Amino acid sequence: MPARLPSLTGLRFFAALLVFLFHASLSNSPIPPNDPINPFADPTLAGTYEKALLNTGYIGVSFFFVLSGFVLTWSAVPGDRKPAFWRRRIVKIFPNHLVVFAASLLLFAGASISSVAHWLPNMLLVHTFFPQPQINLSMNPPSWSLGSELLFYILFPLLIIPVRRIREGRLWGWAAVMVVGTAAVQLAATYLVPDTPKSAITPISDMQFWFGYLFPPGRLFEFALGMLLARIVLIGRWPRGIGIGVSLALMAVGYAAGFFVPFQYTFVAATIIPIGALIASVAAADAAGRRTWLRSKTMVWLGEVSFGFYLVQGVTIFYVRSLMDGATFGIPGALAVIVGFFVLSLLAGWLLFRFVEAPAMRRFGRGRSASRPAPSPDQEKTATVVVT
Numbered sequence: 001m002p003a004r005l006p007s008l009t010g011l012r013f014f015a016a017l018l019v020f021l022f023h024a025s026l027s028n029s030p031i032p033p034n035d036p037i038n039p040f041a042d043p044t045l046a047g048t049y050e051k052a053l054l055n056t057g058y059i060g061v062s063f064f065f066v067l068s069g070f071v072l073t074w075s076a077v078p079g080d081r082k083p084a085f086w087r088r089r090i091v092k093i094f095p096n097h098l099v100v101f102a103a104s105l106l107l108f109a110g111a112s113i114s115s116v117a118h119w120l121p122n123m124l125l126v127h128t129f130f131p132q133p134q135i136n137l138s139m140n141p142p143s144w145s146l147g148s149e150l151l152f153y154i155l156f157p158l159l160i161i162p163v164r165r166i167r168e169g170r171l172w173g174w175a176a177v178m179v180v181g182t183a184a185v186q187l188a189a190t191y192l193v194p195d196t197p198k199s200a201i202t203p204i205s206d207m208q209f210w211f212g213y214l215f216p217p218g219r220l221f222e223f224a225l226g227m228l229l230a231r232i233v234l235i236g237r238w239p240r241g242i243g244i245g246v247s248l249a250l251m252a253v254g255y256a257a258g259f260f261v262p263f264q265y266t267f268v269a270a271t272i273i274p275i276g277a278l279i280a281s282v283a284a285a286d287a288a289g290r291r292t293w294l295r296s297k298t299m300v301w302l303g304e305v306s307f308g309f310y311l312v313q314g315v316t317i318f319y320v321r322s323l324m325d326g327a328t329f330g331i332p333g334a335l336a337v338i339v340g341f342f343v344l345s346l347l348a349g350w351l352l353f354r355f356v357e358a359p360a361m362r363r364f365g366r367g368r369s370a371s372r373p374a375p376s377p378d379q380e381k382t383a384t385v386v387v388t
Contacts, residue, residue: 069226
């Protein structure tokens with residue numbers, strides 16, 4: 001049985017935190033009428049804060065898509081039946097999603113109930129297959145990435161077969177193909193997708209944003225990269241010279257590159273190599289038995305609640321900010337608002353984990369009988385995916 005990866009569980013929280021910081025810095029809410037989320041009154045400070053965190057949300061999303069492929073491959077049990085796998089993954093994401101969906105409907109998305117086309121795709125997590133913003137970012141906006149995760153889960157039992165058959169010497173080449181694929185998606189979005197009308201929340205068109213960021217098939221390259229990296233680490237082919245420190249340095253370089261490349265390349269292409277390196281190096285450290293502070297009880301707990309922490313941000317940040325009627329604050333007040341958002345999101349994320357996600361997994365996540373044993377709770381815990 002592969003080694004547990006508690007450090008990756010702890011690392012998940014920092015990816016979710018990057019998404020939180022991104023959401024708290026936005027000058028345009030994804031909830032119409034797209035009022036500012038950023039609480040700083042000084043325009044220069046507000047602009048600096050937003051620009052400094054412009055790429056953090058994109059990094060967090062990409063991290064979790066790569067992580068999803070990695071941990072599912074790492075914990076995959078040969079002979080595990082497809083229905084059993086699909087049941088576990090559906091139970092992992094849908095209870096939390098439906099609870100926050102209902103909260104969004106009651107608090108701020110009630111107008112969407114008038115059109116089945118606006119809310120039903122979101123409830124079923126197929127909304128990001130639609131290019132219209134009123135559908136793909138409807139209801140609880142952070143739930144958009146669950147549409148990609150659902151596609152990953154559907155395809156994983158099929159993809160794992162050819163991935164397992166790739167010769168060891170060719171894994172790196174296929175990993176490079178996945179990296180190139182992320183750039184190819186943005187090339188297609190730039191040159192083949194209409195660049196008008198412009199998006200209300202990005203400098204590109206709605207169609208380009210949808211195709212390059214929200215459309216689930218375009219995110220499969222990240223998921224497949226994670227699968228390939230898991231095999232590389234499992235067979236002991238991860239380079240010892242690329243440890244956690246080097247990976248973090250690569251992350252800093254990739255983050256800085258995001259300020260110089262065209263906007264759409266910040267979604268994935270600028271940071272995909274550092275993200276893959278960080279996930280693989282942390283997993284390699286756990287597999288080798290090297291202790292990291294990421295595997296402490298506190299960090300593992302934060303990682304466990306990070307799915308809920310992410311998912312509730314449409315309510316705890318976007319909705320709560322709308323109640324402030326556009327008020328902005330000086331530095332102490334703005335920082336207090338951001339800290340308040342964080343505490344509220346973390347509390348709500350814990351409540352989801354404690355009273356929705358964990359009970360659902362205990363009750364429905366494992367069948368009464370199976371021809372082969374399902375992954376252990378520890379493996380399933382590692383495989384929890386947080387998305388934005």
